[in-house]
Amino acid sequence: MNNLTIKTLFLLIIFTLATPSMASGGHDDHDEKHEESGHEEGGHEEGHEEGHEEGHEEGHEEGGHEEGGHEEEEQSVKLSKKQLAIAGIMVKEEIQLENISSVISAPGEIMLNEYKTTSVTPRVSSQVVRRNAKLGDVIAIGQPLLTLSSVEMATAQGDLLVTEREWKRVKKLGKKVVSAQRYTEARVAHGQARARVLAYGMTSKQAESFLASGDASKADGTFQLLAAQAGTIIHDQFIIGELIEPGTKLFIISDESVLWVEAKLTPSQVKNVSIGSETVVIADGKNFLGKVVQIHHALDEDTRTLGVRIEVTNLDDQLHPGVFVQAQISSMNKKPALAVPINAVLRSSDGDWVVFTEHEKGEFEPQEVELVRTVGSLAVIEGIEPGVRVVTEGAFFVQSEFAKSGFSIHNH
Structure with a gap:
């Protein structure tokens, strides 16, 4: 064989050996490319699914929000002209800031009104023959109390x-x-x-x-002692047949329809209080209106405070001497605040304070407020803006009609 033939055979052998590895390498390259392509396709699908899920969830949440907003409808009650007239409903036109007195809070004690209290005593040595009245009796002026013999x-x-x-x-x-x-x-x-x-x-x-x-x-020597004033017998301490010396207190009669509250204030606080200042007396969680009638001029030696005497009406006999109370006295210092009559502020079913506002003629809705304090017959509130129309008379009737309609003030 010549040299040319040998070279040709050698090239054929080399080509034959190289062909399987090239085919294998090409297949691997194809698989690798296929995997990369598949990864890209998987990524696309995954991104599509994530985008779809996120879009779906966001859309669902937004839809839920809109739906919730749709459910939270305005709650109000509309009254006819006849209902407004019968209930005597009055609305304060566009409530505005007013200069309201600040409040001085001080402890106090209920006391008898000494100007409406009488002590029944004999003027000569006597013996009790007969009792004509007893403790707790409500008596009229000139009524016989007891018979004495002297x-x-x-x-x-x-x-x-x-x-x-x-x-x-x-x-x-x-x-x-x-x-x-x-x-x-x-x-x-x-x-x-x-x-x-x-x-x-x-x-x-x-x-x-x-x-x-x-x-x-x-x-x-027998004679009767008569009541010098009308009122209630609050002291009665003697027995039939007892020998009584002049000046002995047999009865104490007091008109408890008007009582005193002795409040203790510091000298600096008293400077901002004047005769006639409106006062709210808080006793057993209830408010009673009163006014300052006297201011002491001598300091208490023990407490170094000045006494302020407050006169408070007690027609229902809910207050009694000796009870400790809290007095809220209107100061001469005034600050801008929103104020409405006390009866305009009501408790809702969940215990919050509310007022009723009128946004359309005869149509009312509740508005939760914060009751800051009371000043005389006014309630200082926060939670509404100036310019709102507030029910000042007949609020309880509006509240009852609102409750009948099935609305819940709390949900509002």
């Missing part, structure tokens, strides 16, 4: 009877018949005897009745 009164009654007859005789004879001295003595003796029985405890009407009877046997 030796001194018996003497005075006898003297009155004798001098009355003498005076009538002398007066009938006249100054032309009797001497001037006898006329004067008879007149003076009668006057002194009358004054004595009155000083011992008989009233003018009782003395006149005694003299009109002309019965000497009635000069036995």
Whole structure:
């Protein structure tokens, strides 16, 4: 074989050996490219799925939000003109900021109104014969309280009877018949005897009745003590047959329809309080309106405070002497605030404070507010803007009609 033939065979062998590896390498390259292509396709699908899910969730959430907003409809109650008139509903036109007094809060104690309180005491040594009233009785002026018997009164009654007859005789004879001295003595003796029985405890009407009877046997020293004022008996401490000395308190009668509250303030606080300042007295969680009637001028030696006397009405007998209270006194310092009548602020079913606002004529809706404080007959509130129309009279009726409609103030 020549050289050319040998070279040709050698090239064929090399080509034959190289062909399987090239085919294998090409296949691997094809698989690798295929895997990369598949990865890209998988990534596309995954991105598509994630985008779809995210878009779906976002759309769902937005749809839910819109749906929730759709469900939260405006809650209000509309009343007819007839209902407005019957309930006496009044609306404050566009509530605005007002200069409202700040409040001074101070502890206090309920006390008897001493100007409307009477102590019933005998003026001479006596013995209790009969009781005509007892503790807790509500009595009228002039009503008999008890019957007493006194030796001194018996003497005075006898003297009155004798001098009355003498005076009538002398007066009938006249100054032309009797001497001037006898006329004067008879007149003076009668006057002194009358004054004595009155000083011992008989009233003018009782003395006149005694003299009109002309019965000497009635000069036995018995007499009745009568009520000098109307009120309630709050003190009653004696027994039948007891010997009583002059000045002993048998009864204390007080008109409790008007009581006092003694509040303790520092001297600096008193500077901002004046006679007539409106006050809210808080007792047992209830508010009672009052006003300052007196301010003490001497410091309490123990507490170094000044007493401020507040007069408070107690027509329903809910307040009692000795009870500790909190007094909120209107100060002379004033600050801008929103205020409505106390009756305009109501408790909702969940305990929040609300007022009713009118956004259309005769149509009302509740508005939750914060009750900051009360000043006299006003309630200082926060939670609404100036310019809102607020129901000031008949709010309770509006609330009841709102409840009938099935709405919940809390949900609003």
